[in-house]
Amino acid sequence: xxxxxxxxxxxxxxxxxxxxxxxxxxxLSGTIKxxxxxxxxxxxxxxxxxxxxxxxxxxxxxVEVKNTRTNKNIFKGRxxxxxxxxxxxxVENAGTGARLTKTVICExxxxxxxxxxxxxxxxxxxxxxxxxxxxxxxxNSQVSQDKQFQVGIVEVESNLYRFLGYDKTLDAIKDKLxxxxxxxxxxxxxxxxxxxxxxxxxxEFKDIEIRLAKNLQTIEQEKDPTSIISRxxxxxxxxxxxxxxxxxxSVNDGKIYIxxxxxxxxxxxxxxxxxxxxxxxxxxxLARGRSYLQENNRVKRKHNISTLDxxxxxxxxxxxxxxxxxxxxxxxxxxxxxxxxVSKTIDILNPQNSHLTVGDKFDDIKTYQLGISKAxxxxxxxxxxxxxxVATVGVINTQLTNTVQIVQQTNxxxxxxxxxVAELTQTISNINQALQDNINATQALAAAVSAIQDNLDNASxxxxxxxxxxxxxx
Numbered sequence: 001x002x003x004x005x006x007x008x009x010x011x012x013x014x015x016x017x018x019x020x021x022x023x024x025x026x027x028l029s030g031t032i033k034x035x036x037x038x039x040x041x042x043x044x045x046x047x048x049x050x051x052x053x054x055x056x057x058x059x060x061x062x063v064e065v066k067n068t069r070t071n072k073n074i075f076k077g078r079x080x081x082x083x084x085x086x087x088x089x090x091v092e093n094a095g096t097g098a099r100l101t102k103t104v105i106c107e108x109x110x111x112x113x114x115x116x117x118x119x120x121x122x123x124x125x126x127x128x129x130x131x132x133x134x135x136x137x138x139x140n141s142q143v144s145q146d147k148q149f150q151v152g153i154v155e156v157e158s159n160l161y162r163f164l165g166y167d168k169t170l171d172a173i174k175d176k177l178x179x180x181x182x183x184x185x186x187x188x189x190x191x192x193x194x195x196x197x198x199x200x201x202x203x204e205f206k207d208i209e210i211r212l213a214k215n216l217q218t219i220e221q222e223k224d225p226t227s228i229i230s231r232x233x234x235x236x237x238x239x240x241x242x243x244x245x246x247x248x249x250s251v252n253d254g255k256i257y258i259x260x261x262x263x264x265x266x267x268x269x270x271x272x273x274x275x276x277x278x279x280x281x282x283x284x285x286l287a288r289g290r291s292y293l294q295e296n297n298r299v300k301r302k303h304n305i306s307t308l309d310x311x312x313x314x315x316x317x318x319x320x321x322x323x324x325x326x327x328x329x330x331x332x333x334x335x336x337x338x339x340x341x342v343s344k345t346i347d348i349l350n351p352q353n354s355h356l357t358v359g360d361k362f363d364d365i366k367t368y369q370l371g372i373s374k375a376x377x378x379x380x381x382x383x384x385x386x387x388x389x390v391a392t393v394g395v396i397n398t399q400l401t402n403t404v405q406i407v408q409q410t411n412x413x414x415x416x417x418x419x420x421v422a423e424l425t426q427t428i429s430n431i432n433q434a435l436q437d438n439i440n441a442t443q444a445l446a447a448a449v450s451a452i453q454d455n456l457d458n459a460s461x462x463x464x465x466x467x468x469x470x471x472x473x474x
Contacts, residue, residue, distance in 0.1 A: 001069055002348040004030065004044065006052045007062035015052035016044075016348070018068045025050050028101060030348040032065060032075050034322045036184050036202060037174065038343075040108035042075050048100050056082050056104055063106045065348065074346070076189075077108040109187050109194065112147040113139060113170035121164045128177065129154040131162060132198055135176075139169045149187075152195030156183040184323070203323025205338060210320075210356075211329040229272035230263035234289030236279040246279065248286040258289050320344065320354055328358065 004016035004027060017024040030044040042065060046053055055061070058079050065075040083103045088096060116139040123131060133151045140148040162176050177183065177198070186197040233256055236246030247256045257271065274292055279285045320326065325338040345355040 001067060001351045002030070002074075002346075003066045003068050004348070005064045005066070006055060007064065008055060008057065008060070011055075013052050013055060015046060015050055025052070027349070030065075032346040032348065033343065034074070034346070035343040036323060037178060039111045039114075039170075040075060040077070041080075042077065042106040042108075043103065044106075044348075045101050045103045048102075053102060056102070058082060075106075075108060076187075077106050077111065079104055080107045080111070081105040110170065110185065112143065112149075113173070114168050115139075115147060116142040116169045118164045118167050118169060118172045120166060123160065123162050123164070126160045126162065128156050128158055128160065128181065128198065131160050132173070132177065132196075135164075135169060135172060136196060149194055149196040152188055152197040154198045155200045156181050156198055201323070203321065203325065203340065205325045207327070208320070209327045209329055210339075211327075228263060228267055228270055229274075229293070230260050230267055231257050231269050231271040232260075232289055232293050233257045233271065233273045234285050234292070235273055235275045236282075236285045237277050245275070246282060246285055248282050248289060251282045251286050258286070258293060260293050320356060 001018060002016065003014060003018050006013045006015055015025050016027040016030065027050070028045040028047055030042070032040065032042045034040045042063060056079055058081060061079040063075070063077055063079060064073050066073050081104070085101045085103060087099045087101070089099060118135060118138060123134070126134070129151065132154060136149050136151050156177070158181055160176075164172060164176070167175070173185070178185070182200070184199050184202045186199060186202055188195045188197055234248055238245055248258070249256045252258070259269075263270075274289070276285060276288050279288055320341055322341050322344050325340045327337070328339045329336050339358040341356050341358060343357040347353055
């Protein structure tokens with residue numbers, strides 16, 4: 001499904017082919033990690049018989065990984081580090097041998113922005129696009145053409161006042177733009193041009209479900225309340241010629257803090273401060289503090305998911321792409337909401353296995369408490385279902401025991417019947433023998449009677465002859 005190509009100048013060499021040919025080049029392993037606002041990486045291992053084994057040059061050799069099913073590149077970048085490995089193995093009756101391999105770490109094209117540095121400058125009243133173009137033009141002036149970018153779509157808007165120092169270009173973009181204004185970077189290729197887009201958000205909402213008993217293998221939910229503040233001390237601008245700041249004491253019954261009762265009930269008193277340098281009036285500071293508690297007292301939720309990418313076997317219309325939102329459904333953990341994939345790990349040798357990280361979600365205290373309650377109810381329902389199942393199994397076991405007893409009784413009756421039949425069979429055999437003896441005796445008696453009859457007939461004949469002689473006076 002994934003084809004890997006090395007590029008050295010005009011030479012392109014496939015080192016991992018999608019083919020049934022046993023002679024086709026293969027990698028021993030390959031893993032791609034994709035994220036948002038990060039330099040993606042691709043790590044692979046190859047054997048010496050791979051045609052690309054001796055054609056890898058750090059920072060020069062380019063690498064592309066293409067999904068042959070969609071015909072799209074999912075990774076474009078360059079070789080960063082290579083490591084040669086040797087493993088000695090002893091095989092019984094075959095002696096000792098060595099196995100050589102090479103492990104290669106690659107970085108995506110966003111890493112090219114680490115090859116240049118910004119120069120010092122102060123910039124007033126710049127739009128986001130103009131400021132980004134300033135940084136990228138400076139980058140392009142320092143690198144070769146194959147590492148250059150053009151500024152593409154810019155959705156983030158603001159009027160900027162910024163200083164630039166001597167920082168790596170990517171670090172400067174993150175510090176001066178992303179960390180302060182939000183937004184996300186995307187590298188895009190169109191008509192042979194490499195564009196750098198600066199978007200409010202990458203991705204879209206999808207209908208493909210990540211659901212228990214369908215494609216969800218494992219899910220880990222982390223709830224982090226460490227950013228919670230249940231007692232806030234709002235601080236405003238510094239007072240003149242002092243490090244002391246404006247507080248809310250004069251407009252809040254003599255207290256310099258604001259409490260969040262629901263959060264205190266759940267987590268206890270956790271004090272913290274927040275500074276608004278532009279607020280000089282206590283009543284404005286109080287309003288800012290209350291709004292801050294309402295908007296920022298959140299429990300952070302993070303999910304790590306292992307799921308089957310069913311698109312590899314044609315069951316879903318699309319795979320799971322970083323930046324997109326997908327419905328995640330797991331009733332046992334009280335999860336049923338669209339969650340955004342912020343990173344993804346792909347095993348190119350086993351593409352059906354996807355490891356996804358879902359981005360941070362924030363729950364207010366009531367939602368947090370409700371979630372715990374629902375989760376407990378779900379667990380209770382599972383317990384009740386298990387108890388019911390155990391009871392049903394118990395009834396079935398009792399019925400099986402009774403059935404075994406009936407079968408045993410039936411076997412005993414059958415054994416008695418078999419004994420009776422055996423005895424009857426013997427009696428019938430005895431009767432048959434007696435009948436046969438009687439028949440034999442009757443046959444012998446009949447023979448004797450026949451012999452007597454013959455003797456009587458002979459005697460009668462002799463008497464007749466005597467009578468004739470007497471009559472003839474012989």
